[in-house]
Amino acid sequence: MSEIEATYLVVGGGIAGVTCVETLAILHPEETLVLITASSLVKNVSNVSFFAKTIVKFDVNETEASSLMRIHPNLKIVFDSLKHVDTKTQIAYTHAGDKIKYKVMCICTGGIPRLIRDSHKSKRILGIRDTESVKEFQEKLRMGRRMVVVGNGGIASEIVHATSGIQKIWVIRDDYISATFIDPGAAEFFQNTFKNKEVQPEQKTVLRRHIFSEEDQVVSLNKDLKSAALGPDWYRKLEGIKDDKGVQELETIYKVEINSVEETSDKEYPLQVLLSNGRTIECDFLVSATGVEPAVNFSWDKEPLKGPDGGLAVNEFQETSIENVYAAGDVAHAAWDHAPHWFQLRLWTQARQMAGMAAKAMHGKISNEEVLQDFCFELFTHCTTLFGYQVILLGKYNAQGLGRDYEILLRMTPNKEYIKLVLQNGKLQGAILIGETDLEEMCENLILDQLDLTPLADHILDPDIDIDDYFD
Numbered sequence: 001m002s003e004i005e006a007t008y009l010v011v012g013g014g015i016a017g018v019t020c021v022e023t024l025a026i027l028h029p030e031e032t033l034v035l036i037t038a039s040s041l042v043k044n045v046s047n048v049s050f051f052a053k054t055i056v057k058f059d060v061n062e063t064e065a066s067s068l069m070r071i072h073p074n075l076k077i078v079f080d081s082l083k084h085v086d087t088k089t090q091i092a093y094t095h096a097g098d099k100i101k102y103k104v105m106c107i108c109t110g111g112i113p114r115l116i117r118d119s120h121k122s123k124r125i126l127g128i129r130d131t132e133s134v135k136e137f138q139e140k141l142r143m144g145r146r147m148v149v150v151g152n153g154g155i156a157s158e159i160v161h162a163t164s165g166i167q168k169i170w171v172i173r174d175d176y177i178s179a180t181f182i183d184p185g186a187a188e189f190f191q192n193t194f195k196n197k198e199v200q201p202e203q204k205t206v207l208r209r210h211i212f213s214e215e216d217q218v219v220s221l222n223k224d225l226k227s228a229a230l231g232p233d234w235y236r237k238l239e240g241i242k243d244d245k246g247v248q249e250l251e252t253i254y255k256v257e258i259n260s261v262e263e264t265s266d267k268e269y270p271l272q273v274l275l276s277n278g279r280t281i282e283c284d285f286l287v288s289a290t291g292v293e294p295a296v297n298f299s300w301d302k303e304p305l306k307g308p309d310g311g312l313a314v315n316e317f318q319e320t321s322i323e324n325v326y327a328a329g330d331v332a333h334a335a336w337d338h339a340p341h342w343f344q345l346r347l348w349t350q351a352r353q354m355a356g357m358a359a360k361a362m363h364g365k366i367s368n369e370e371v372l373q374d375f376c377f378e379l380f381t382h383c384t385t386l387f388g389y390q391v392i393l394l395g396k397y398n399a400q401g402l403g404r405d406y407e408i409l410l411r412m413t414p415n416k417e418y419i420k421l422v423l424q425n426g427k428l429q430g431a432i433l434i435g436e437t438d439l440e441e442m443c444e445n446l447i448l449d450q451l452d453l454t455p456l457a458d459h460i461l462d463p464d465i466d467i468d469d470y471f472d
C-alpha cells in the first residue's frame with residue numbers, strides 16, 4: 001500500500017488512457033503523472049497517416065506498459081484497478097489499497113460488451129472485447145459446427161467475413177447487413193461481391209441521382225477487468241482456424257431478434273436459440289456482437305452526470321460534471337452541442353481524439369492557459385476496412401438527422417467502388433466511400449466549406465470528369 005501525490009492521474013491502459021498519458025508527458029514533462037492500469041499490456045498508436053485534414057489512419061499496437069516509463073521519465077505506473085474516487089479530497093483508491101492524490105484526473109476505463117439478455121444462462125454465449133475473449137472464441141470456432149452471430153455492427157460484420165469452415169447464421173434486426181456503418185445500397189454492393197468472388201473486373205458503372213422529399217419512403221437505395229479493446233486487425237486471428245473445405249454456408253436472417261437461449265444436453269446441438277419469428281436455431285455457440293456499454297466499474301463519493309448510454313457526460317473539453325475529473329474514450333458520453341457534421345460513435349479514432357483533447361484541457365487547467373476545442377470535432381470521420389474493402393465514412397454518411405429532405409448521388413462499379421454523397425440544399429452533408437476512390441479530401445473540403453454544389457450535381461461523380469478542376 002502506498003500513497004502517491006500526482007498532478008495528473010489517468011486511469012485505463014487502452015487507446016484513450018495511453019494517448020492521454022503520452023500527450024500530458026509531452027505537454028508538461030516536469031509534472032508528476034500517474035497511470036493506473038489493470039493490465040501490464042497497454043495499447044498505443046503508431047504509423048499515423050493523414051488522408052486529409054481530419055481523416056486519419058493509424059496502427060494500434062499492444063505494448064508493455066513499463067516501456068512507457070522508459071520514454072516518459074515523469075510517468076509512474078500503478079498496476080492495479082481503480083476502486084473508489086473521493087472527489088472532495090481528490091484521492092483515488094485502488095483495489096490493493098494504494099491512494100493517489102491528484103490535481104486533475106482523466107477516466108479512460110473503456111467499455112464492456114453489451115450482451116443479449118440471456119447471456120448469463122450459458123458459457124456458450126460470447127462477447128468479443130479483448131485478447132482473452134478472442135482466444136475463447138477461437139477455441140469455440142475450432143470445435144464448433146454451427147454458430148449464431150447476433151448484431152449488425154462492426155464486430156458481427158468482421159466475424160462473418162473472417163471465419164470459414166463453420167456454418168454461420170447471422171441474425172440481424174435490420175433489413176440489410178452492416179447497418180451501423182453503411183446503407184442498403186452499400187450492403188447490396190458487398191453482397192454482390194460475396195456472390196461474385198471471381199471478379200469480372202470491367203463491369204458497368206452505375207450513376208444515379210435520387211431526390212428524397214417529405215413524401216418519400218426511404219427505401220430504394222440504399223467483467224471483469226482484462227486488457228483493452230482490440231485493434232482493427234483482431235479478426236485476422238480467426239482466419240485459417242479451420243480447414244476451408246469444411247461447411248461454410250452463411251444464412252442471414254433479417255428483421256428478427258433473439259427471444260431466448262437455452263442450453264440443453266438432449267439435442268444434437270447444445271444451444272437452442274428461439275427467434276422472434278418463432279423459428280428455433282440449434283447451434284454450438286452464439287456470439288453476441290451487440291454493442292458496448294461504458295465501464296464505470298468503481299464507486300464515487302459523488303456521482304457525476306451520465307448520458308443516456310450510461311457514459312460519463314463530458315463537455316467539449318472532456319470535463320465531467322465534477323471539477324477536475326475528465327473522461328475520454330468509450331467510457332465518455334459526448335454531451336456538448338456537437339458541430340453539425342460530428343456525432344459520437346465508440347471508435348478508436350474518437351478515443352484518441354477525446355483523450356488528446358482531455359490532455360490539452362487538463363494541462364490548460366493546471367497551467368492556467370485557455371484551450372479551444374480541437375478541429376477534429378468539426379467532422380465525423382471513420383476509416384476502416386469492411387469485407388476486404390477500404391471504407392471511409394464522413395459526416396452524416398447515412399443522412400443521420402436529415403429527415404427526408406435530402407438528395408443522394410451514387411456511383412457504383414461492381415467489385416470496385418461504391419460512392420454515395422448525401423446533399424441537402426445543394427450542400428454536401430456526408431459521404432460513404434468504399435474502395436480506392438481518391439475522393440476523401442474533396443469530400444472533406446466540401447462538407448467543411450458547405451459550398452453550393454447545385455450547378456455541379458449532375459457531374460460531380462461522373463468518372464469522365466475530373467471534378468477537382470472545378471475547385472481549382
Ligand SMILES: Cc1cc2nc3c(=O)[nH]c(=O)nc-3n(C[C@H](O)[C@H](O)[C@H](O)COP(=O)(O)OP(=O)(O)OC[C@H]3O[C@@H](n4cnc5c(N)ncnc54)[C@H](O)[C@@H]3O)c2cc1C
Pocket residue numbers: 011012013014015016017036037038039080081082083108109110111128129130154155225226227228229230231232233234295297298328329330331346347348349351384
Ligand atoms: C473486436 C473489436 C474490434 C474493433 N475494431 C475497431 C476498428 O476497426 N476501428 C475502430 O475505430 N474501433 C474499433 N473498435 C472499437 C475500439 O477498440 C474502441 O472504441 C477503443 O479501443 C476504446 O478505447 P478506450 O481506451 O476508451 O477503451 P479500452 O480499449 O476498453 O481500454 C480501457 C482500459 O481501461 C482498463 N480499465 C477498466 N476499468 C478499469 C479500472 N477500474 N481501473 C483500471 N483500469 C481499468 C481496461 O482494462 C482497459 O485496459 C473495436 C472494438 C472491438 C471490441
Ligand SMILES: NC(=O)C1=CN([C@@H]2O[C@H](COP(=O)(O)OP(=O)(O)OC[C@H]3O[C@@H](n4cnc5c(N)ncnc54)[C@H](OP(=O)(O)O)[C@@H]3O)[C@@H](O)[C@H]2O)C=CC1
Pocket residue numbers: 116117150151152153154155156158172173179180257258288289290291292345346347384385
Ligand atoms: N471496423 C470498425 O470500425 C469496427 C468498430 N467496432 C467498434 O467496436 C464496438 C463494438 O462493436 P459491436 O458490438 O459490433 O457494436 P456496434 O455498436 O457496432 O453494433 C451493435 C449492433 O448490435 C445490434 N443490437 C444491439 N442490441 C441488440 C439486440 N438485443 N438484439 C439484436 N441486435 C442488437 C445493434 O442494432 P441497433 O443499431 O438497431 O441498436 C447494432 O447493429 C463498437 O463501438 C464498434 O463501433 C467493432 C468492430 C469493427
